[in-house]
Amino acid sequence: MTIEIIPTGAAAGAEIRGVDLSQDLDDATFAAIEDAYNQRGVIFFRDQTITPPQQVEFSRRFGEIEYNIFSERWSVTGSPEIVVVSNITENGAPIGIKRAGENWHSDMCYTARPPRGTMLHAIEIPDLFGLPLGDTEFASAAAAWDALPDTLRSRIENRHATFDFTGRKRAFPPKQSEIDRNPPVCHPIVRTHPFTGRKCLYVMRDDCTAIEGMEQAEADLLIAALADHIVKPQFIYRHQWRVGDVLMWDNCTVQHRAVQDYDMPQRRLMHRTTMGGSVPV
């Protein structure tokens, strides 16, 4: 295999060519993939045909599989590590989590050790007369940090925020047991990427409810302003899906959101895995 890494031209993202994820990857190929992933925050492979166990095996090379609040409800038969993300209903029941991540977020930031990244394998992509719908947008929180003036940087560096599981309205309301399992946690709002050392803003609306040692009114202003700053057009890569795409993002480097511009009978079906990470520093 000859691996080729083609940056998207946006602030995040690279396409990786010359790799067949259904085959065993040698260490050199994997190292090149992992490096592109760390550097670009989002990587994707087109035209992949992989089974659920192959997706799980590839995911595991990046970190242990994490289970989230959707895993219990919507996993793939025989592969409990994979969550179905879909708007499809069969026999009156949804086969997966619908409208996952409609608003800007970083996955499971409300946990003490948020996942390193998340992977989606596109099985069905909605379209309107051939125009693909249901894109996913990614915003580089690293580029957003780089663009901040020193005056604001010094105000927020070394600060911590409260991340509250109940702050965000979810597509599927969590059970009380899930709320109890996820008490508020504290994370730095400027993270250092564990592999590249790049600084990344780690602030989102609704999840971040307070900044330690700061008046609530000022904290609210800062959270809103920083959350808006991260998602400015110059920091965004918008992925237009094709069936067979395998795409993964890094939850420290980028935030993401699902564009909800489709509905049944336009079907969307993704297989999702989540890779364990480290405590944010």
Ligand code: OGA
């Ligand atoms: C997710 C998510 C976005 C999408 O699975 O965590 O935010 O476009 N998905 O499906």
Ligand code: MN
């Ligand atoms: Mn998400």
